[in-house]
Amino acid sequence: MSTLHTVNKSPYERNALKSCLDHLSAGDLVLLIEDGVLAARKGGAFAQVLGDVGRSCKIYALNPDLAARGIAVGDLVEGIQTVDYGGFVDLAADATRVCAWL
Amino acid sequence: MRFAIQINEGPYTHQASDTAYRFAKAALEKGHEIFRVFFYHDGVNNGTRYTVPPQDDRNLQKLWSELAESHKLDLVVCIAAAQRRGILDANEAKRQGKDGDNIAPGFRISGLGQLIEAGIESDRMVVFGD
Amino acid sequence: MTDENTKKKFLYLNRKAPFGTIYALESLEVVLIGAAFEQDVSLAFIDDGVFQLMNNQDATAAGMKNFSKIYRALGDYEVRKLYVEKESLDLRGLTVGDLMPVTYEDEDENYEEKPSIRVVDRAEMAKLIAGHDVILSF
Numbered sequence: 001m002s003t004l005h006t007v008n009k010s011p012y013e014r015n016a017l018k019s020c021l022d023h024l025s026a027g028d029l030v031l032l033i034e035d036g037v038l039a040a041r042k043g044g045a046f047a048q049v050l051g052d053v054g055r056s057c058k059i060y061a062l063n064p065d066l067a068a069r070g071i072a073v074g075d076l077v078e079g080i081q082t083v084d085y086g087g088f089v090d091l092a093a094d095a096t097r098v099c100a101w102l
Numbered sequence: 103m104r105f106a107i108q109i110n111e112g113p114y115t116h117q118a119s120d121t122a123y124r125f126a127k128a129a130l131e132k133g134h135e136i137f138r139v140f141f142y143h144d145g146v147n148n149g150t151r152y153t154v155p156p157q158d159d160r161n162l163q164k165l166w167s168e169l170a171e172s173h174k175l176d177l178v179v180c181i182a183a184a185q186r187r188g189i190l191d192a193n194e195a196k197r198q199g200k201d202g203d204n205i206a207p208g209f210r211i212s213g214l215g216q217l218i219e220a221g222i223e224s225d226r227m228v229v230f231g232d
Numbered sequence: 233m234t235d236e237n238t239k240k241k242f243l244y245l246n247r248k249a250p251f252g253t254i255y256a257l258e259s260l261e262v263v264l265i266g267a268a269f270e271q272d273v274s275l276a277f278i279d280d281g282v283f284q285l286m287n288n289q290d291a292t293a294a295g296m297k298n299f300s301k302i303y304r305a306l307g308d309y310e311v312r313k314l315y316v317e318k319e320s321l322d323l324r325g326l327t328v329g330d331l332m333p334v335t336y337e338d339e340d341e342n343y344e345e346k347p348s349i350r351v352v353d354r355a356e357m358a359k360l361i362a363g364h365d366v367i368l369s370f
Binding site: 006008033034035062064065084085086088089090092093095097098100102 | 117
């Protein structure tokens, strides 16, 4: 029983990531997509909080969206895993529900 | 597994329709079923056949229409949202006294009940928007 | 009647203020249509979504559709669970007293009028999300 939360907004512009992270249950999964992946780059203002949350909930970033924005996988906050669209499908199928933070 | 997809934004301004398309394609390639794709809010603008993007860019409407044809996808454009935004099929155009329709191949116009039904009939509802 | 065992739990996740964008209005339109399907329906108001329930909204001078009164009629559609997040209210300097009264008639208790709006804290909201089958985000 877990929820896959998707976040597609830059945390530097909107509060979708913060709101998502505030509403996680233990064992939930977070997938950063579209501009949401901007949060995942190490050295950014959200690296710390993602690192902290990552200890109880798995955090993923959509690789095609990272690549489109010039963010190398090697530059991600430690612990964040990358998936492609097939991996996104797998995460959605394995979770009990999907919650989009638009 | 049976997925349902809701798309809340039109093509090009937001990435929502692109992401939903890639998700749907990946799901189908993995052997999952897409029960329905429901276009709501500005998402109805994915369903006009009159878009002509530059040749070096993707044509989202075409991509959806082709995916619908190859996989018998049910692409539903919300009628209430479509009427607000000028997306019409032949029946609606006639009913509303408009001089033409613009619905793209593979899309159909129907009611919001189709979204609720998709939620009931599918295993997972995945929403893409802004 | 839909069999209680096959009912799905629908959660409408409202995080946006009304009028600046159409999401609040069109979300409400889904709720009204969805009511006919006799599923278990809850509405969640988080972040700017709490502004959707502000009392005394009047969009006349703005030239927009006055749809806020529809929330008050939700009880007639058997939509009785409107969860409003306390932290979201607090951050915006609001209390439940700033929100419109939304009630339903409880047929099990002599049709007594009861409030549909329930203020919950963030932890309860997280549990709500985890307890639903279908989450429609607007």
